Amino acid sequence: MTPHQRLNRWIEEITSLCEPDAVQLCDGSPEEYQQMMASLTATGVAKPLNPEKRPNSFLVRSDPADVARVESRTFICSDNEQDAGPTNHWADPNEMKAKLTGLFKGCMRGRTMYVIPFSMGPVGSPIAHIGVEISDSPYVVASMHIMTRVGRAVLEELGTDGDFVPCLHSVGQPLQSGDTGAAWPCNPDNLYIAHFPASREIWSFGSGYGGNALLGKKCFALRIASAMARDEGWLAEHMLILKLTNPDGEYRYIAGAFPSACGKTNLAMLVPTIPGWSVETVGDDICWMKFGDDGQLYAINPEAGFFGVAPGTGMDTNPNAMQTLDGNCIFTNVAETDDGDVWWEGMTDTAPAHLIDWRGNDWTPDSDTPAAHPNARFTVSAAQCPAIADEWEDLKGVPISAILFGGRRASVVPLVNEATSWEQGTFFGSIVASEKTAAAAGAIGELRRDPMAMLPFCGYNMADYWQHWINIGQTANAKLPKIYYVNWFRKDLEGQFVWPGFGENARVLEWIFERCAGRADAVETPIGHLPTLDALNFDGLDLTEDAIATLLRVDIQGWLAEIPLIESYYQQFGTNVPPALFDQLQRLSERLEAAAVNVA
Numbered sequence: 001m002t003p004h005q006r007l008n009r010w011i012e013e014i015t016s017l018c019e020p021d022a023v024q025l026c027d028g029s030p031e032e033y034q035q036m037m038a039s040l041t042a043t044g045v046a047k048p049l050n051p052e053k054r055p056n057s058f059l060v061r062s063d064p065a066d067v068a069r070v071e072s073r074t075f076i077c078s079d080n081e082q083d084a085g086p087t088n089h090w091a092d093p094n095e096m097k098a099k100l101t102g103l104f105k106g107c108m109r110g111r112t113m114y115v116i117p118f119s120m121g122p123v124g125s126p127i128a129h130i131g132v133e134i135s136d137s138p139y140v141v142a143s144m145h146i147m148t149r150v151g152r153a154v155l156e157e158l159g160t161d162g163d164f165v166p167c168l169h170s171v172g173q174p175l176q177s178g179d180t181g182a183a184w185p186c187n188p189d190n191l192y193i194a195h196f197p198a199s200r201e202i203w204s205f206g207s208g209y210g211g212n213a214l215l216g217k218k219c220f221a222l223r224i225a226s227a228m229a230r231d232e233g234w235l236a237e238h239m240l241i242l243k244l245t246n247p248d249g250e251y252r253y254i255a256g257a258f259p260s261a262c263g264k265t266n267l268a269m270l271v272p273t274i275p276g277w278s279v280e281t282v283g284d285d286i287c288w289m290k291f292g293d294d295g296q297l298y299a300i301n302p303e304a305g306f307f308g309v310a311p312g313t314g315m316d317t318n319p320n321a322m323q324t325l326d327g328n329c330i331f332t333n334v335a336e337t338d339d340g341d342v343w344w345e346g347m348t349d350t351a352p353a354h355l356i357d358w359r360g361n362d363w364t365p366d367s368d369t370p371a372a373h374p375n376a377r378f379t380v381s382a383a384q385c386p387a388i389a390d391e392w393e394d395l396k397g398v399p400i401s402a403i404l405f406g407g408r409r410a411s412v413v414p415l416v417n418e419a420t421s422w423e424q425g426t427f428f429g430s431i432v433a434s435e436k437t438a439a440a441a442g443a444i445g446e447l448r449r450d451p452m453a454m455l456p457f458c459g460y461n462m463a464d465y466w467q468h469w470i471n472i473g474q475t476a477n478a479k480l481p482k483i484y485y486v487n488w489f490r491k492d493l494e495g496q497f498v499w500p501g502f503g504e505n506a507r508v509l510e511w512i513f514e515r516c517a518g519r520a521d522a523v524e525t526p527i528g529h530l531p532t533l534d535a536l537n538f539d540g541l542d543l544t545e546d547a548i549a550t551l552l553r554v555d556i557q558g559w560l561a562e563i564p565l566i567e568s569y570y571q572q573f574g575t576n577v578p579p580a581l582f583d584q585l586q587r588l589s590e591r592l593e594a595a596a597v598n599v600a
């Protein structure tokens, strides 16, 4: 079938296990894409949109029971439970394989089994890696065309003995003879998204949606790749990558990790408010970084498309995303307008008077359910983004000058602080949190820790992953990026956001840029370097002195109150927590105590 013996053997093995009616080796061609969309249209799950509104675009409605990633059914199957760590669901690899082999037996009867060779990253890049997904879903094939690089070039790159990650997927709904089955087949009662980090394999059963089914994304590019990166001395991160250019035409690349609902895609496509500055997009979700010969970390976006949350995306919040969506898109679980286009909450200020909602029912603004599912998605090629950086497909990657970590914190955490070392930056990354409740200033809301925004995406023990970060910092001759902790979500005593956010975040990026260039001032504080009042560009911003003070305040008492919370958070990881992080915590605590005495 292919020149690759191991791949051929795997295809044969899966064919005899799953018993499909036919096997199709995917070539990634436009004809193949049209074939998939035609078959999805024929079964009624996809609907072509009005070509005058949205050329070559489709609306897909999933089963209402299959609308998002399911973390409770996501498993890390390492030999030892401790290697999965307390934040992952662990399963014994042999037991999981046995159970899944039972489920996969005959699961593709009546269906075509697609073999999808794909590259995460530009084909031929030394930072890229190859996977092969076997799936019985044409929706997955079409989506993989957009989200990854699929086809012949990948097989050529694999040659006869290249490495690949086998990614096995089935919607888990075989067809009886003559039966056409459900429009959106799935099997939510038997859902498994299983990862085998030691053998670098993924087995996913029962869902056709997003990260459960497009196995190149979170399953491979984060969970399996994080384990590969640990073994091979690189970083696989849940980060955007942007290119920032100043008015003189100097540019730098910045990566950033943010938990969901913190505006990561908006930041990746930001339109700066400050004159002369520009942001271009390299990636919006995932970042792979390897050391170059010069000791710098070079990054690629392993993906080729955006699988973005539609609701909340509009011309006011993200004009670049909106323009990316002009055509050639798959929309899943958004609402349909009367003229054959799409709509979702946040696309426009006022909703159309009539829609068909994501479930296929009539909808008006008086309806008490949303028109689009909150996790409705667009799938679109990154190349269509008007802000895409020319070098986004550079084989050697782009050198990263700074790494941002951010959460959603109403209190305690200032607008920006710079870590004084890689170890301190790793410490900041490990304690990233978002507040569940909108806490009043001074009080700490209930914190959901999401270290490095990797909580559901780390393929091994989170604390071992922190140790890997520490180890990366000790790489000989490394020229490491500076690390920043940012918070766009600080609130005042009345519970109002203090910082305007969106395009104004460019002001913080400007300071970071100038710090990397060795030109901007900072004050040393117990929590690292903060901008001096003059160093941060507030020109033309309507902020009171009080607001600026709140944004740049080092909240000694607030931070002191966090020390025991961090300590007990670390304790759940037992002895796996790197001593370097306890050391950072201890020293932070000492600096805060000393500052508290000085203030008193």
Ligand code: SAT
Binding pocket: 068, 069, 209, 210, 211, 212, 217, 218, 307
């Ligand atoms: O569904 S995905 O995992 O691809 C996207 C997400 O949940 O972040």
Ligand code: MN
Binding pocket: 238, 285
């Ligand atoms: Mn993500």
